[in-house]
Amino acid sequence: MEQQGYYGAFGGSFIPEILVPAFAELNEHFEQIKQDSAFWQSYLSMLADFSGRPTPLTYAEGLTKHYGKARIYIKREDLNHSGAHKINNALGQGLLAKRMNKTRVIAETGAGQHGVATAIVAAKLGLNATIYMGREDMERQYANVFWMKRYGAEVVPVDYGSRTLKDAINEALRDWVSSFEHTHYLLGTASGAHPFPSIVAYFQSIIGKEAKEQIMQAANRLPDRVYACVGGGSNALGVFQAFMPHPEVELIGVEAGGKGMASGLHASRIAYGQGTTGIAQGYKTLFLQNKDGQMRDTYSIAAGLDYTGVSPILADLAEQGRVRFEAATDVEVIDALKLIMTKEGLVPALESTHAFAGAFREIEQTTNQEIVIINMSGRGDKDIFNIAEGLQDDEWTAFIARKNEQYANATS
Template sequence: MSTETKGIHNPIPEAARTLQSDNGYYGRFGGSFIPEILVPAFEEITKHFEAVRYDEAFWHEYCALLANYSGRPTPLTFADRLTAHFGRARIYVKREDLNHTGAHKLNNALGQALLAKRMGKTRLIAETGAGQHGVATATVAAKLGMSATIYMGREDMERQYANVFWMKRLGAEVIGVEYGSQTLKDAINETLRDWVSSFETTHYVLGTASGAHPFPALVAFFQSIIGIETKEQILQASGRLPSRVYACVGGGSNALGAFQAFHAHDEVQLIGVEAGGRGQASGSHASRIAYGEGTPGVAQGYKTLFLQNQDGQMRDTYSIAAGLDYVGVSPILADLAERGRVRFEAAADEEVVQALQLVMKLEGLIPALESTHAFAGAFKHIEETTASDLIIVNMSGRGDKDIFNVAEGLRDEEWNAFIERKHGQYKK
C-alpha cells in the first residue's frame, strides 16, 4: 500500500461477499422496475460497476482521494463521559461527521463521480433530503470539473437552507420540488424525470442504498469503508468485536456502511433506528419496519417496504430530521430485517432532542439530528447492557445544518429573538 492510501484498506473482497444478490434481489426485495428508455443507462452502470469493484487502479484512485481530500480514516472515539453517565456498556462513536462536507455522504458521491467519469459523463444529478448528499455531490462535481444539478423538496429546502446556500456557492444548480409532500421521495421522482432525457451525458448519483438494481449494491459498496475502518479500530482499541452497532436509517446508506463488516459475526447485534416522529399513534413518522407499518410495494424502480395506504398510495412522512423522512427503505435492509439479522427501533422527536442535549453536554459532540436517532436508540436500551459490553454508534453527520430545527425543538427564546433582530435588519 502506498503512503497516499495509508490507513485505508481495500474492502472489495468483503463487500463483494456481503452484498451478493440474485439478479438484483435481496430475498423478496429489490429488483429493477424501470421505464424502457432507462434500460441502456442501467445496463451501462451495471457493466462499469462490476468492472471497477474488482479494479485495483480504480480503488487506488478512490482511496487516495478519500485519504488526501476527504480526510479518511475517520476516528472511533471512546465516549468516556457518556459511558460513566450510564454506568453500563462502553460507548464508542464512529466519527463520520469528520468526513469532508460533514457526513458519510461523500464516500458514495466521490465513488459514483469517479464511476461517472469512467463512463464519459460530464454532468451529475442528485436528489437530497437533509442536503448533505446534495452538498457532497456539488463538492465532488467541483473537484472533478463536472456540472451538477440537485433536486430538493421545497419543504426540505426551508428546513435545511444552509445546505442549499452551500450547494449554490459550489456551483450547483438547485431545483426545488413543489408537489407532493415536497420532501425526499418527490426529489427522487424529479431527478428520475431529468435522467430520462439526459442519461447520455448525465449520471444520477443516487444518495442512498435504494432504487433499482444496481444502486442498492453500488451505494452500499462505496459506504462499506465505514464498517471496514470501524472493525479494525475497535479491534485495536479493545481487542474484540462490539456487542452492538447502532445507526440511523432513512434510506439506509450509513447503516449499511456501518453494518457490512460485522454482518458475518452473529454475536454482534446490528440495530437500525428509524424516525419515530411524533409517535406511532400520531401517524406522523417515517418508521417502516420498527412500527410494522411498512408493506411490500413497487415504486421508484424497486420493491421494498413502503409506508402506503390500502390503495397503494404513498403516505406522507414526517421527522424532525429531514434526512430520515423517506417513505421506503433499502431492499437490503428490508431483507436483513425479515431474516432477523438487523433489529429495528424507532426514536421519537422528543427522545432525539433529549439525546442531542446529553451528547453535546457530556461529550462536546454535535451530531446531526439524523445521527442523533442512533444515539437515542442506544440510550433507550442501555440498561440492558453491562460493563462488559461494547456499543458503537455511527455518528453519520454533524449538526451544523440543523441549528434552526434544534433551536425550534429546544424552544430557545434567545435564538428566536436573534432571528427577529436579523430579520429586522434585512428589512431595513
C-alpha cells in the first residue's frame, strides 16, 4: 500500500471537507488496533465463540470425482453465524466502533448479508443500527430485510437511481455527513475512501489465513488455484491475501457476467474490459461508466455482485497481473448450482456460485495432481426465490400462488 491509501494508481480519499474529521478519527484508531495484539485476540475470540470460526475447508469428493481432474476444496464461509463471510468484517468494525465510543452504526447492503451481519453485531454489542438498501435489492432479498428488522435494525429503502448497491452507499454517506460524531459507517466491502479498503481487507484476511493452514494440513502443500467471486471484493481479498506472497498460486476473481458481455446487462468491470478509471463514492478505481463519467446501471442474478465499482486493491492487483479476472453468466451460475447441490449437498449463495462456475469452466485445463480452492462466501438460503425462478420450478411457482391466495383470503 502506498501513502494516502493508494494501491498503484487506485484508491485515495476523495471526500467532502465535512467528513475529513470522521476519516481522520477512523484512520487513527485503525492504525492503533493494527498494533494492538490484544484487540486482534479479542476479535478472534469473539469470532470463535459467537460466529463459530474457524470455518472448515471441505474436500469436494463428489465434484472431484465428477470431473476427474484437480482435487477441489471448498472454504466454507457459509457456516459463519449469519451465513456468510460478511460477519468477519461487521464484527471487527463493530468492536472498532465501540473503541471509538460510537453508539450507532450505519451500513449499506446489496444481497442483504452485510445488512444482516451488521444488525446481528449491533444487537450483540448494544449499538443502534440503520441499514440502507436499494428498493430493487429489497424486493430480491426480502427474507434478509425481514431478519434485519427482527434484529432491531432500521431498514431504509433507497428509491432513486438503479435502486441497488451503489445507491445504498450514496445514501449511507449522506447520513454519515450529519451523524459521524456518534455514528460509525460500517462499510461492507473493500471499496470506498481510505482507510475502508484496508479495514475490510484486514478483518476478512482471517479467511485466507485459515485456508492456507488448512490446505497445508490436508495436502501438505499450497493450492494451484484459488477462486472467489468479486462484487466489491471483500471475500476475494479475504481468501487471496494469505496466498499473495506465493506466485505459484494463481488467484482468480469471478465477476458477474449477467446476460453476457454483448448484452450490456452485467457487472463485469475487469473481465469484460469495460471498466474505466474514475472517481466516485470517495475513491478512484475501475467503474462501469459512460463517456461522461456517469455510472452505468449494472445487472446480476446475484444482488451482492450488482455493483458498478471494484476494490481499488483488486484493480491494482489486476493491473499487476497478480489476480486474473473472469466473468460467469447467469446461465453458467444456475448450471453450476444444480451440479453443486446434487454432487455435494451444498447450496451456495448465487454470489458464491459465480466462483464455482468460473472454476468449473476451467477445470478441464487441470490435472489430477493439482489442487483448487473455491471460496464459498455464503449460503443460498436467502436466494430461494431467485434460485427457484432461475431453475424455472413450476411447483414452486404454484406454491407461491397458493400462499398468495391464502393471504388474500385471510385479509379480505
